[in-house]
Amino acid sequence: MVKECKPKREHEPIVHGSHEQVDVEEYIEAMVRSEKMAAEKLQWSEVEWAGHCMTQDADRRKRKRGE
DSSP states (O other), X not given: OOOOOOOSSTTXXXXXXXXXXXXXXXXXXHHHXXXXXXXXXXXXXXXXXXXXXXXXXXXXXXXXXXX
16 A cells, blocks of 8 residues: 655645656556556456446446446
């Protein structure tokens, strides 16, 4: 789990290259590797896997809204 990093004051953005930014970039890279591995495991293309995930998310949101 990625620990939440906030700027010292709400109006200060996280500066690219700062410690907090590197953690976010590493997390994103790890998630991309994980999603690629999931697609490979099912022998799906990355596009097929992404479409499947997006459809699942859309269906989950509809159920949550009660549609």
